Amino acid sequence: MAPKKIIPKSTGDSSSGKHWVIAGAGSIGLWLGAHLVAAGERVTFLARPRIISKVQTHGVHLTSWQGKDMRIPAEKLVMTADEACLAEADVVLISVKSKDTLTIGEQVARYIKPNTCVVSAQNGINNAAALKNIFMSHNVGSLMVPYNVMPMDEGRYHCGTEGNLVIDSRFSDLAEVIRRADLTIKTADDMHEVLWGKLLLNLNNPLNALSGVPLVEELADRRWRKQLADCMDEVLNILGELGIQPKVQSPVPASFIPKILRLPTFLFKLVAGKMLQIDPLARSSMWEDISLGRPTEIDYINGEVVRYARSLGMEAPINERVISDIKRLEQTSVK
Numbered sequence: 001m002a003p004k005k006i007i008p009k010s011t012g013d014s015s016s017g018k019h020w021v022i023a024g025a026g027s028i029g030l031w032l033g034a035h036l037v038a039a040g041e042r043v044t045f046l047a048r049p050r051i052i053s054k055v056q057t058h059g060v061h062l063t064s065w066q067g068k069d070m071r072i073p074a075e076k077l078v079m080t081a082d083e084a085c086l087a088e089a090d091v092v093l094i095s096v097k098s099k100d101t102l103t104i105g106e107q108v109a110r111y112i113k114p115n116t117c118v119v120s121a122q123n124g125i126n127n128a129a130a131l132k133n134i135f136m137s138h139n140v141g142s143l144m145v146p147y148n149v150m151p152m153d154e155g156r157y158h159c160g161t162e163g164n165l166v167i168d169s170r171f172s173d174l175a176e177v178i179r180r181a182d183l184t185i186k187t188a189d190d191m192h193e194v195l196w197g198k199l200l201l202n203l204n205n206p207l208n209a210l211s212g213v214p215l216v217e218e219l220a221d222r223r224w225r226k227q228l229a230d231c232m233d234e235v236l237n238i239l240g241e242l243g244i245q246p247k248v249q250s251p252v253p254a255s256f257i258p259k260i261l262r263l264p265t266f267l268f269k270l271v272a273g274k275m276l277q278i279d280p281l282a283r284s285s286m287w288e289d290i291s292l293g294r295p296t297e298i299d300y301i302n303g304e305v306v307r308y309a310r311s312l313g314m315e316a317p318i319n320e321r322v323i324s325d326i327k328r329l330e331q332t333s334v335k
Contacts, residue, residue, distance in 0.1 A: 144167070
């Protein structure tokens, strides 16, 4: 039995009566959790000492390219590196990198109550399934986060893209809480289709890292768009074999996106102007990982494509090449 530890108490007044624990309070975890705190929810952030120190010094300052400007002072944010905080959780929101899913899952399993909900807010396709294998008797599901949030100086976290959060329809009560926290969210019955839709768009993450330029500049370059279209075609072929229709946050079906990407640039800008309505300085999270010398999630994005292709006796050579290019870049940058 684990030794008894002191669990920090939240200072905020709860509006839903739920105690949220954000397990893996990086950029996305802080973005979501700070919104909940501002809405009066009781939230504890389980984070690394480096993040805790940063938040205790600066608080959290949320900004977006669309004009959001929200400050949460440090005294309103309950930060801890003590995993015993999980014992009080009604909802555990997991936002660690996909490679750490099993590790955090085992930590959570040591503490949580039988009726605690576990929600994966991660990149990749199979994190919720992996967590469900650990939490056989718990309610486990996914929250799809469509945007990218970058850490800036002095506790600022900046959202440079847009989109609606999507959560499993079994968590409609949580969706309502999140909606009251000034975050747009929808529910979906088949999150697997939603997660494949996100992965389809996330194929641009490594290409943006390889390009070394902001997203707007990369998408304005037809050479990069054609490479992205080739990667997407491989995924769409795989999904066709699996009978899966990916759900993307786009006014056109997923199957049309590669065709639009391959258009000459002047036509692309006319047809897909909304794709370029992002912060001119925004870059992908994989670019951030490379720039900070951290391992990337390439194995859980393009790597998933290759694994599914092989399981079906198919090939995905374009995605394999992107993986190799990113692995080489990691070798020169990981500290």
